Amino acid sequence: MTDASGSPPAPERVDGGEPEASARAEASARRAVEAVWRIESARIVATLTRAVGDFALAEDLAQDALADALAQWPQAGVPKNPGAWLTAVAKRKAIDGWRRRERYDERLAEIAHDLSQQTPDASAADPWDPDRIDDEVLRLVFVACHPVLSREARVALTLRVVGGLTTEEIARLFLVPVPTVQQRIVRAKQALGDAGVPFEVPARDEFGDRLGTVLGVLYLIFTEGHTATTGEDWMRPELSLEALRLARVLVALVPREAEAHGLVALMELTAARFPARVDSSGSPVLLADQDRCRWDRSAIARGRAALGRARALATGAGRGVGSYALQAAIAEQHAVAASVEETDWRAIVATYDALAALAPSPVVELNRAVAVSMASGEGFGPEAALDLVDALAGDKRLALSHLVPSARGELLARLGRDAEARAEFERAAALAQNARERAVLLAKAAARR
Template identity: 45%
Template sequence: MTAPRTGDHGAQIPAVGPRAGRAGRVRRLSVPGGHGAARGAAVVTGPTVAQAITRAHREEWARLVAGLTRRFGDLDVAEDATAEAFVAATERWPLEGVPPNPGGWLATTATRKAIDQLRRESQRDAKHQAARIVYDGTPAEPTGPVGDDRLRLVFTCCHPALAAEARVALTLRLLGGLTVAEIARAYLVRETAMARRITRAKAKIKAAHIPYRVPSADDIRERLPGVLAVVYLVFNEGYLAGEGADPLRVDLSDEAIRLGRLLRTLLPDDGEVAGLLALMLLTDARRAARVSRTGELVTLDEQDRGAWDRTLIAEGNALVRERVAAVAAGGEPPGRYQLQAAINTVHTDAPSARDTDWSTIVALYGRLVLLDPSPIVRLNRAVAVAEVDGPGVGLAEVERLAEALDGYHAFHAARADLLRRLGRSGESRAAYDRAIGLAGNPAERAYLTRRRDQLAG
């Protein structure tokens, strides 16, 4: 959800309208300026209300949807009631004032909306019986703290009965509060197709009687890789949003880290859980240095390392050291998240960009490619190879990925930079143009445009 635009006649708040969870539509709700308020009513106008609703949406959406799902046992009811509560906020807060506890106000309103909706359902009892996602009274084995509604929601969304792409889309919708349009743009599919994907996923949860709880110890391992992948995707969407004026979605990255900590408490000896948490902490530590005051993306080599969060770096590095010791003691070899965390440790340990141990990074990427030979991992390795063996060698590796990554802006950006370093300005300019055309985030476009405009000739 992007920051609202405000004007003299009130603010325009992006909000999901009632039943939009099924239709996938988003409508704009006008926040009135307060005309016609009752005498003595607290009237709050303009940006104050807009900002309060935007902040509440980011902070409370996932908690409300997860809590209502637990209580009422139906994802559609939970999502619709939450959306209707935000509609009510846009109507009432400008007249009555922003409540002292916006989250509590929204929770109470959403609960009432859900109760009203169920009362209106002529087949209420049948609906409840069919929705076996209702809180499963069968207790899970004592595998740790399972009382978190949002963690339960993630495990529900990541059930192996659902296709991988449906798990991600459903989690981003219900946990991240992203609109269907935002998710569709991130995955380069039509909005209607994404809406159908999400609707089918929710229908399958109901039809398959998927319980709303963290699984028992017997099957949690089967579910864990999918959960970790989705949590990391939520983090990435927050770390650099695919669309919108704000390049960072701090609420999403913070929520992903919160879930990572819960998973770490639940599974303290799992290497990939520790690796994912370390990876997110080490990446998030650079948040304050990633965007310039003018709204331009700042790449790793140009960042002010003094602005990095050393507390997060220390925590992330401690997790990496813990996993290195465990592997040295005969534990399982590191997985993809542990290797990525180790790569980030090399970056954060370097006092400056020129001091980076690129040979170690190339070696770590070599191990990562064996586990995950995806084109994007190979692209990252090629960029590291260029730092060790020169831009010509790196470019040769990048060029091999052209067919697979032609629609990916970072491929063209990496290629443009290597061509620039080789003095091939004309080709570099064309590659920058292609990257700018594909980049969805304005901060990235601003950075790429500046680099292109700095080319000689």
């Protein structure tokens, strides 16, 4: 949004010239910039990509506007519509760039042509296209998942630009060094620019393996919102809910894809627990302590229905369900149980067995071990689970993660080995990057003194 001069709307001023007031204003503005970027970055970049026709340039313009906000907002105040402010500043920078490159008239003519094509005209209206999608953020996802990129680059770029995750957060999700992620993103943007990738959803016969990557990045964005890898908040629900929204839009685009329904089912069943996952102060509430009356029953119903569709489509195609539907089946077991004790843990272990065979990973094995610890009978229980977790301790992919020592601490505590449990909780806390999760781990360690 701009005023009559074409400039972004003026932000509200913040009074106070004292050093302390200035520092407070700067800190407040920085928090606002970070919050806006997390929530609005995908839409800002998508809007700019459509305007300038260049994904890499759009991302650079958005970053430049972000730098302006960091410089101006501490003195001028946070604008009433910060997302619009950033978009307007970025567009103005694009126009300045075109002027400098003597392409201003050419680009204005292109924009005018585009606008004329968009003028409502019933006689010239395009025929209805059931595959057409106007969601700009989902278009951006498909651009970032273009086959010209490696799978690793697609995922890293989409998480950065669409999910708004930092390179550090992406690195922790992939269990790889930060420089590796940075290189992937830089090379991916260059490759998209060199290939001249259009800002559009591909035709159905061009989906190929791009659809699988799109599902994968939506899953990772949802996961980061479910349990943030870094920061002060344990959850970033707005990130998860945006991933769920995009997954629903994607299902409408590919209604016969079982895994798309499986992903929606997993997200719905998991998001159903969001209202009970934090207390009034934002501190985590673990599964055993959650008030299940606060779980969203309508989300559970939607999730179970989506899981039923995924199973029916997979059966109709003569194959088993995929990894998202298997994870949804695990979430369904939790959703239908009246308590932790009444949960069918053996069924969950069996589902993890199937998941490990289909999509093996140390995190799947760790979660399976936790389920083994909760089940009763021969070969189950905390002692058996501890052996499984110990076998994962040497996995280099988990070397910098707090997950293994946290799980070991829980199991050792249940076995009455308090001193060892305390040491593991303290080690996990030292590795945890999320402040809320670190506080929970330290509290568990203190309880074992």
